Amino acid sequence: MAACAVEAAAPRHAAARQARKRTRVVAMGTTDDYEGACCLGEGAFGAVVMARHRGTGRAVAMKYLREPGGGGGHAALLQEACFLEACAGNPFVVGFHGLARDPATAELCLVMDCAGQSLHDALLGQRHPLPEDTVRAAMWQLLTGAKRMHGGHIIHRDIKPANILVGGDQIVRFCDLGLAVCMAEPPPYKAAGTMWYMAPEMLLGKPDYDALVDVWSLGCVMAELIGGDALFQGIDYEDQLCEIFGVLGVPDDATWPWFSATAFAAGMPELEKQRRRCKGSVLRCVFPESKLSEEGFDLLSGLLTCNPDKRLTAAAALRHPWFSKIQSQEVPKKEEAVSPLPKRPRRHAVCAT
Structure with a gap:
């Protein structure tokens, strides 16, 4: 069974946006500078193709979006371009070259590094536990x-193995920031992402969630790296929450006071029976010491x-003793210098984030 991505953009408040507006300039090139395109993946969202820059021979991935009704998804592409540009210099986010326009159709695409296969595909070919x-x-x-990312006020909101690339350099990189949101925009925020990796507060409709929803998703990714399959595989939001609580235990006023006031908790009287029947988390049973150290x-x-x-926040997690053996690992200083798209004069797309 595959989980589906649900797209929901955070509401925009004009006055707040004006107060916080930062202008980013994204390079605009032309698809004529690329050749030999072949499809890497296609779906209802659009397509990702691989091509080579005519001048440098460098392989790139070019992402095209479709809007319902046949549109080109230009607004969504511009927004994602702004987030990718804001992540420039983060070695664990796919490198971004800019936007390119097809002169014949005026269709836009994102131009990014071709950074390897997805972690999802890599795990499919894995015969033994990592x-x-x-x-x-x-x-x-x-x-x-x-x-x-979080230090730059960006929440990815759709972290999952399919949106993580595994390069031949053994570096993993986030990709697909199409559902990302800037924390400078005030809540309320709507649910966004892929259900199996959504945090409980998002599933419960909490309108002021924050970057910790990404941390939950990373916990789900870690569990999948160890176990080989997604840990929580619900069929809808309610079932997903039941899957989570079946492993981690049903929250109570001591562990999560806000939970008991939710419509979900009020409408599920059987949760109290489950809480009495299952004393706390059984996560250790799923991941015994033979699979994962203390x-x-x-x-x-x-x-x-x-x-x-x-x-845990991402920063607090990195201070955990589990990482003490690799704390000395160097973070790549920066991604390779990006070659300019076309050599001819370029126009620029201006994005506000």
Whole structure:
């Protein structure tokens, strides 16, 4: 079963946006500078193709979007371009070259580094459990990348193996910021992302969630790296919450006071029976010490904490003893210098974030 991505943009408040507006200039090139395109993936959202820059021979990935009714998705592409531009210099976010326009159709696309296969595809071909050291290295990179994103006031909102690229350089990178939101925009925020990786507060309709929803998603990714399958596989929001509580235990006023006031808790009297029947979390049964060390399990538990007030931040997770063996690992200083798109004069797209 595959989980579906649900797109919901945060509301825009004009006055607040004007007060916070920062202008970013995104390079605008032309698709004529690329050749040999072949499709890497296609879906209802649009398509991603691989091509080569005529001048440099460098392979790139070009993302095209479709809007319902046949539109080109230009507004969504511009927004994603702004988020990618804001992440420039983060070695754990896919490198961004700018926008390119097809002179014949005026269709826009994002031009990014071709940074390897998705983690989802890599796990499909994995016959044996990943060594804990491999999981540790991947999680250190992902949490470091998330810390930098969150420091730039960006919430990804759709972190999952399909949106993580695994490069031949053994570096993992976030991609697809199409559902990202800027925390400078005030709440309320709507649910956005892929249900199996959504944090409980988002599933419950909390309107003022924050970057900790990404941390929950990273906990789900860590669990999948260890176990090979998505940990929580609900069929709708209610069932997803039941899946989560079936493993982690039903929250009570001591663990998450806000939960008991939600419509979900009020409408599910059987939760109290489940709470009495199942005494707390069974996560350790799912990931015994033969699969995950005590320190690794403590980190996983900190990421997969239902109450966001008690959940680890990305910065706090990176200070966990589980990472002590790789704290000396160097963060790549920067991505390779990006070659200019066309050599001819360019126009620029101006984005406000």
